[in-house]
Amino acid sequence: MSTLDFNQMLLSNAEFLRPFAVTLTRDSETAKDLFQETLYKALANKEKYNVGTNIKAWLYTIMRNIFINNYRRKAKQNTVFDNTPNDFLLDYNQATTANAAISNINMKEVNEAIYNLPEIFKNPFMLYYDGFKYHEIADMLGEPLGTIKSRIHFARKLLKAQIERY
Template sequence: MTAVEFNQMLTNNTEFLKPFAITLTRDNEQAKDLFQETLYRALANREKYNTGTNIKAWLYTIMRNIFINNYRRKAKQNTIFDTTPNEFLISNYQGAVANDAVATINIKEVQAAIHGLPEIFKNPFLLYFDGFKYHEIADMLGEPLGTIKSRIHFARKLLKAQLDRH
């Protein structure tokens, strides 16, 4: 199949994606971004499309996978790890007043610790923190998978040691 034929088939079969994107995201702007990313990925992976298969199902799968991956990245970014030894607070529900000043200081301390890491550990750790998977990081940095895993592990150990000192 030529690029022109593929592009024509793609433009003829994309209208069903817009309502599906809105259903997934429940936000018009995010739906437009998801739709655009889906078309980009379809064009970028044109050679992976098997001629004669259902293009709508192929596009639907691409959109669904992009949405799931983005959702997982956002969920991972919003994960908060509590390493405090005050376990009684976990099971004892009490009203608490938020202290934004302390939270801001802690965030700044963590960010300073991360940026104080040696470059060899900082880059893979930041990518992992942004939600990328180990194999994606290994591909981006051109390093073996085991090397990436160990660098992220050592970055965590260094951060923990540095933050425990404060």
């Protein structure tokens, strides 16, 4: 196919790309840029076009790939890495006053929720809370390790359901 024939075919099918460009970009100026870049890429890669294939599909594919590449490039450019030292936040002495009344109420709720757990879950959970390892709890209670892990898991789950604020 001669260059003149290819250019003629490209120009006769190019107008179908404009609405697709607007659909992709949702901005008329960006769509114009995308349209121009698509035509440039098509002209620059005319040797890659197989004669007899659907030129509209070929052009749509070029446009879509350009759009995706530009989108990915912009997404990478918008990623901001903050490598500045935030030492001043560590040394920032902010005066805060703890509200002991609220803390006591919260701990009262947590202790009540633990007390209301079924015994089968409460015993392993309390031992774990006291700092024992899973295998130590399993040895103390004479239960398999997997059973102890699942009971502690279910105890946590029940506590979470009872105390929804946390």
